[in-house]
Amino acid sequence: GDQVEQSPSALSLHEGTDSALRCNFTTTMRSVQWFRQNSRGSLISLFYLASGTKENGRLKSAFDSKERRYSTLHIRDAQLEDSGTYFCAANTGANTGKLTFGHGTILRVHP
Amino acid sequence: GALVYQYPRRTICKSGTSMRMECQAVGFQATSVAWYRQSPQKTFELIALSTVNSAIKYEQNFTQEKFPISHPNLSFSSMTVLNAYLEDRGLYLCGAWGANTGQLYFGEGSKLTVL
Numbered sequence: 001g002d003q004v005e006q007s008p009s010a011l012s013l014h015e016g017t018d019s020a021l022r023c024n025f026t027t028t029m030r031s032v033q034w035f036r037q038n039s040r041g042s043l044i045s046l047f048y049l050a051s052g053t054k055e056n057g058r059l060k061s062a063f064d065s066k067e068r069r070y071s072t073l074h075i076r077d078a079q080l081e082d083s084g085t086y087f088c089a090a091n092t093g094a095n096t097g098k099l100t101f102g103h104g105t106i107l108r109v110h111p
Numbered sequence: 112g113a114l115v116y117q118y119p120r121r122t123i124c125k126s127g128t129s130m131r132m133e134c135q136a137v138g139f140q141a142t143s144v145a146w147y148r149q150s151p152q153k154t155f156e157l158i159a160l161s162t163v164n165s166a167i168k169y170e171q172n173f174t175q176e177k178f179p180i181s182h183p184n185l186s187f188s189s190m191t192v193l194n195a196y197l198e199d200r201g202l203y204l205c206g207a208w209g210a211n212t213g214q215l216y217f218g219e220g221s222k223l224t225v226l
Contacts, residue, residue: 033214041149041202041220048214085153089215098145099206099215101155 006102013078021073023088032071113139117218131191132221134205140185141207149202
């Protein structure tokens with residue numbers, strides 16, 4: 001079965017509001033990356049976490065350091081340009097860069 | 112910084128023909144390169160993982176005969192989709208990983224359309 005469960009699958013936000021995406025892992029993960037895919041298909045790396053939290057502007061991500069079974073991406077003060085499809089991807093452990101992707105969250109921010 | 116260039120961005124080919132795509136890592140040493148396909152439904156499948164000086168490991172349902180990969184050095188990799196058919200449509204992405212970086216850096220993808 002799927003090792004990465006991402007939720008929600010779709011999200012509609014008013015400009016200026018906050019929300020969070022979540023990925024649950026069915027097994028312990030070594031690290032997690034969050035991406036935004038733009039309309040051209042490019043995967044833009046937002047965060048890479050092996051533990052703890054990271055923040056970049058209005059985005060903040062956390063990776064459960066204890067059991068390593070979930071990660072979150074928080075969006076604060078959502079803007080129109082945040083619209084896109086967000087993916088989490090986790091590394092199961094082998095030190096090779098092989099990632100297992102979630103199914104994505106389609107985010108739409110509207111005025 | 113670390114960048115990955117992937118080309119071509121898109122290819123339209125006739126059924127039964129082939130498409131080759133290339134991936135160039137800049138600013139870091141790409142110890143491993145992972146080739147993924149994103150289906151029109153947006154799900155990702157790992158095709159194969161190539162590590163320099165090791166055998167290329169293909170995932171189930173993907174073979175070297177169909178998706179030959181070359182990874183001759185720490186900055187370049189290429190993959191060909193041979194005898195492409197409708198089921199091969201999608202966005203092909205190369206992700207390069209460096210031992211010193213920990214994370215995977217992706218190229219912009221090569222979109223394959225098969226007529």
